[in-house]
Amino acid sequence: MKKTRNQKAWFMVLPVLILVAFSAIIPLMTVVNYSVQDTFGNNNFFWVGLEWFEEILASDRVHDALGRQVTFTAIILAIEVPLGIFIALHMPKKSGFWSSLCLVLLALPLLIPWNVVGTIWQIFGRIDIGLLGYTLDKMGINYNYTQNALDAWITIIIMDVWHWTSLVVLLSYAGLRSIPGPYYQAAKIDQASRWAVFRHIELPKMKGVLLIAILLRFMDSFMIYTEPFVVTGGGPGNATTFLSIDLVKMAIGQFDLGPAAAFSLIYFLVILLVSWAFYTVMMNMDKEADV
Amino acid sequence: MAKITLTNLAHSYFNNPNHDNDYALKPLNHEWTDGTAYALLGPSGCGKTTLLNLISGLLTPSKGKILFDGNDVTDLKTAARNIAQVFQFPVIYDTMTVRENLSFPLKNRGMKKDYIEKRVKEVADAISLNDILDKKASGLTADIKQKISLGRGLVREDVSAILFDEPLTVIDPHMKWQLRTQIKEVHKNLGHTMIYVTHDQTEALTFADKVIVMFEGEVLQIASAAELFERPAHTFVGYFIGSPGMNILPVSIEEDNAVLGSHNIMLDAKYKKLTGKIELGIRPEFVTITNDPFALPVTIDKVEDVGHYKIARARFQDHPLNIILNECDEIKSATTHVIFDKKKINIYQNDWRVEP
DSSP: OOOOOOTTHHHHHHHHHHHHIIIIIHHHHHHHHHHTEEEOSTTOEEEOTTHHHHHHHHOHHHHHHHHHHHHHHHHHHHHHHHHHHHHHHTSOSSOSHHHHHHHHHHHHHHHSOHHHHHHHHHHHTOTTTOHHHHHHHHTTOOOOTTTOHHHHHHHHHHHHHHHHHHHHHHHHHHHHHTSOHHHHHHHHHTTOOHHHHIIIIIHHHHHHHHHHHHHHHHHHHHTOOHHHHHHTTTOSTTTTOOHHHHHHIIIIISOOHHHHHHHHHHHHHHHHHHHHHHHHHHHHHHHHHHO | OOOEEEEEEEEESSSSOOSGGGEEEEEEEEEEOTTOEEEEEOSTTSSHHHHHHHHHTSSOOSEEEEEETTEEOTTOOHHHHTEEEEOSSOOOOTTSBHHHHHHHHHHHTTOOHHHHHHHHHHHHHHTTOGGGTTSBGGGSOHHHHHHHHHHHHHTOTTOOEEEEESTTTTSOHHHHHHHHHHHHHHHHHHOOOEEEEESOHHHHHHHOSEEEEEETTEEEEEEOHHHHHHOOSBHHHHHHSSSSOOEEEEOEEETTEEEETTEEEEOSSOOOOOOSSEEEEEOGGGEEEEOOTTSEEEEEEEEEEOSSSEEEEEEETTEEEEEEEOTTOOOOSSEEEEEEOGGGOEEEETTEEEOO
16 A cells, blocks of 8 residues: 655644643643752752752652552552452343443442542541541441541542442453353353353453553552542641652642652652553563464 | 254244244254254344254243253253354463363363373364464464364263354355364264354355255255255245255146246146145256247346356346356347256245145
8 A cells, every 4th residue: 555645744733742742741841940950039040950869769758658659559459450350240241220220330439529539538537527437436446547547548548449449340341241152151161160261251351451440540549649638638647648749748838849840750750660561561461362 | 972852942032922923943843863964054033043052052942842862951051961062253261272272171070180181182183283282272363263162062072062153254265165174074083963053055065964944933944955956845945045046936837837927837747736826946057048939938137157157147027037057058149048957847835845
């Protein structure tokens, strides 16, 4: 086939380029600009080189926040992915009233704005007026997410599971529904166990959507800000201060623009790196499947 | 391997079928002899897949019974019926190697390790998968994948029947023939009862010992390829088998004479008095162009060259008539005369063939 060469086509892309420049490139460059300079007010900036980066990389505070972040993300992935698959496996297989009802119910948490989710759980968990907190308190269980770090973590993790497991369920369910009937029939004929059906039919066929679900949940949870901020404000102490919360504290709370800029660039690179690694692994798995 | 008996078997997808047309499969009595290769042939929606699913146990019949070697299996689930099935598209376990795929059904049945190894080797020999036993099954071509799914059925020595549901649908044309030959070979060497669903007559006629032609949920004829060609039991069979299909012309019968309009066609035998819709069927292969001015006059609309022979699309009055031309036949004018080979004429009463 002969390809048409027409350089004018580039003009078609121009509007998008301009938009992207204003929405992404220019703000990003401002951050880069801040990260290599210091200021003592009055809009006077002077060059400090990589000093801020060195400071952030060596900072215990950032290390702690990163540690908390990785722990949080690992925990919610470890809960949401298996739970999501489990729920998807037990949803009605045929389309009809019950499967539609399940889908609507599952989609609900996904439609609630994040700060509302935070507010819901902030109130839900309060021991004076919240249904959950009050009930636990009356049952004699010592629960207080504003004072106990473990309680705060549990609350935030349950909130995230409540909010986001549906995403994994919906993606897995879509993956499951796309498996043609003969696979199950063949498995029956071969007398495969339920586990073998899951291991050798369902899981391999869901692999693609599952990896996307994991990638989405990783990125989202690694950048989580609004919900824990609304519920605990990063406390008690620094117990739930994840990377984003810490970054905002540094940038807006303390107005340390230089270190905050360096911090956000490193943060950005970490997410980019992990996502890229994920993507490569995914692509390699696809290739393996084709060879 | 087993003999399969169907007694009064019928199926409807409606809960309360009260009309004949509600049945996807109309009542059927048949005995499938052990070790025979059958083909279920018919156009889409004729009920052949329904019949296959009833035998495999994926569907429970609305009426009637299915017996395997005399044992009633009507209410048994697929797994308990001991059948194997090859589906329209290859069903393999992507995560496993070819060897693991083949041993999977045996492993699930708790067979011993060395027995599994022996069986897998035998089957791999039979369908020539030897060279790729340790390859991942997911990367192979569709025809090899189909062989793997066939192999998963073959490894079980006690399998009652192997069912094929249009197994060549997704196979490249040049591989179809090869795979079909191989399936036939397996049948010859191992002697399983095989039931093969297809809407392709070439596939059915070359594969099967017996072809079952179905139309609108009804079995029209169960016969060998030659019989279907020479003596179609129903006008639909005549029309469906063959390329082009049988010519069907409305006639009236007077003993050994068929009257077509104002023309008489001599028959090979005498028929008793027939009432209802009477038709004469003659295959295009047995229509010959002649110079005899007293033979049947026809108008030729066009001649199609299909390579190894030519088809003339003709008309007798308003009735279409296809003629397969001989090498030497030359069409000189649009109007000519034809004669029928009287030994090859079939007579139909209300679409069903009548014996002289």
